[in-house]
Amino acid sequence: MSQPLRWHNGRQSLRRRLLTTLLVPLTALLLLNSLITYIGALIYANHVHDVSLVDDTLTLVQMMATKSPDGQVAPQAKFLLEYEPEGRNYFSVFSAKHGLIAGHAALKPPGGLFTDGMAPQLYDIQIENHAMRAASIQMPNPREAGDQLEVTVAETLRDRHLEARQILLLSIPAQALLIIAAFLLVWLGVNTSLRQLEPLTKQLANREHDLAPIGDADVPVEILPLTRTIDGLFARLRAMLALHERFIADAAHQLRTPLAGLSVHAERARSTSDQATIQDALDHIQRLILRANRTSSQLLALTRAQTAGHDAGDTQLLDLATLIPELVGQRVHEALAADIDLGYEGPAGPLLIEGDCHRLQEMLDNLIDNGLRYAGRGSLMTVSLDREGDGICLAVEDNGPGVPPAWIERLGERFFRVPGSEEQGSGLGLAIVQRIAEWHNARVRYKSASNTSGLRVEIVFPQYTQ
Template sequence: MTRRRMLQLQPWLYRLLLPESRHSLRQRLLIILLVPLMLLLVFNSLITYAGALIYSNRVHDDSLTSDALTLQQMLATQDPDGRISPQARFLLEYDPGGHNYYSYFSVRSARHGLLAGNNTLQPPAGLGRLSDAPRLYDVHLGHRSLRAASVTMPNTRDPGDILTVTVAETLRDRHLVARQILLLSIPAQAVLILAVFLLVWFGVRTGLRQLDPLSARLALREHDLSPIGETGVPVEILPLTRTIDELFARLRNMLALQERFIADAAHQLRTPLAGLRVHAERAQAHPDPATVSDSLQHIRQLIERANRTSSQLLALTRAQSTEPDAAASTRLDLAELIPDLVRRRVHEALAAGIDLGYDGPAEPQWIEADSHTLQELLDNLIDNGLRYAGRGASMTITLAREDANICLGVEDNGPGVPDEWLARLGERFFRVPGCKAEGSGLGLAIVQRIAERHHGSVRYRSGDAGGFRVEVRFPAT
């Protein structure tokens, strides 16, 4: 059946079951409760009919047994030959309800065969001995299903002979009585289910009003992203409010990052912009070629500084976001990736007068990471060495396996960092006092945040042969 055909045949069921349907919570709850109640009514009706039929069968079986015993008594007291008087025949075939449900009887002799009644109505097999209680059984007479009762008695005119008296009736009256009982019970059940439904509707309506105070509290908020908390919140709504609180927390972090980025940008770009203005005014005030050339050279340096600062601010903001994108993280072999990244920076190291090298294992070293942010981490470490190690220095990138971690090290033999300042490395905008090289103080902060996002750690210490060493440890996979 096609989707269009479903919509034409059962539009309400289509709207209820398909995910794009839109219903109020009250409607959904009432529909979810109404359908089981209707099914319960049908199921209860079936049970009621089955119970009524059992009751009707029991009553009619008792009546049938009584008829058999009555006919047996008539034969014993009135006509030992087995002939049925017209009065007895009328009583057997009379239907007091006027339903024409048909009744049958037969009187058979063990020696002489049928004495009276219907020839096709046979007694049950094995009923050849005298018995006091009638035997009930089912029998088919043509296309009719019958319920019969048979009882045996001695033939007083023929000693040794046994008479079998059988009375049977159709099942129509039994089912008619069961249907009447069912029709009498359905209205009462329907009224009961309607009352239950009204109570459920009232309960759902009253229960949903418990959300009104929470809605009013949220409506009063404008820029407040504080947690909703659990005070006055129904237990069933706690998962929703906790999810909203988590969303508020992420929004607060994002807004805090945005405010920090704006503040950092204003702080870091103020000096380059002021310098640009000074040198532009200087070139305008002294238009001689030497002054203009010197001003343009300073302007170029300030632009490069502002460009680098803005790039690092953006990188720091990305690194400070909550969690890395799971889709961007892949299984990386650092033994293959790190040498390739180092190779790309060799020409810059040669231009800065620094000997850049790599020392690592040949076997694969696997971690789960984002290749782009990992490249940004290594670039900042190399930039830090190129900027502060000084010309003539050497810098070595190392890779080693340490138990369950993989250690990426960057070591140079430059002037190094005094021990009292090692603990502050990684702070935003922190620069070692007395350092004359230009920088923004963001490189190691970016490294710190990227390592934390990949569940790693960063350690700063003096190099084995003097200088400075940074170690970044990642969990191996």
């Protein structure tokens, strides 16, 4: 079976990473469970031995009361009380009047131990560097009135720890089998779950030029962010391919006429020896070359203007009150050559937007070119800036022949030229303006010029706010 998610060249696979991530906590869980089991077993062993220790103490008390007429412990009882395979246990009998009667002198109950009558008391004690557990009880001396006996039996902790370890060793195999079974189930679950990605992988591998969305059907919830990201990438690729196809179609459409004219006038120049005819053909060829060059430049500008979205670093803070007069000043000489009075009006204060300087220059150049081409000689053209609510309005107005109201709504369409216009153009200038304005989240308005028959184009930019 294929392993579509396994990395080659020594890189870790997703499957291995998932299993490793699960195995480490399972191992830690086994260790923690073993510790908890040992502590629980030790608590249980302590309880059982404490009960047995109290029973041994009560048994010794009973022996002292019924079978020891002289207050001494029989040798057989002493042997049983002190016997331990790996060492010994201890006992002691202290009299309030006579001191130690029997047993080990170091095994004396601490002062203040007995506060609730005759009940046995359990406590920890250290004897000969051995940690021990002891049980003590008070009883009246059956052989001497007015005397109190303190009977104590103690044992080492070895048996308690040994029993706890035995319980732990008995439980570890069962716990290990449980962890192994859980790990195998996790392995099976991971493999089964990852197999759900194989149809998606095969579907993408079998695609050649299909950029249709994958969609959410039959896609696991955990993979939806990935598939939606891929769908977003496909959408951007489709938009880019559509833009390229449109550019090719537009170029073919717009360059067909100039190229056909070039062919006709080149044939004219070749088929005659008349210098006037040749010169006229060459003049036409030069004009057609300039037209084709402008058309191709505007097609490229339109394609750049149609690129979607702002990437990081595309925009910067711009002061239109400084930038626009500078850009207008660069076109004054062309306006003078065309016999058009080009001027600027605007406030002195800063007018800040977030934008791209090169795109704004291209937009303004197309607006000015449109006026230079269609306003006519002796016309007046004014570029102005003003605040408009929360925005900044950039306007280019001329007093030329203008555009009939019936056609104003179509300005900004690709390749649209006002019917009856004698000037040759590509119909792309205002389309470029429209796209660059959209790129800046600005609005474009086309109006008749105030108090004249000319055209006024307004672009309202959102003002920069901190």
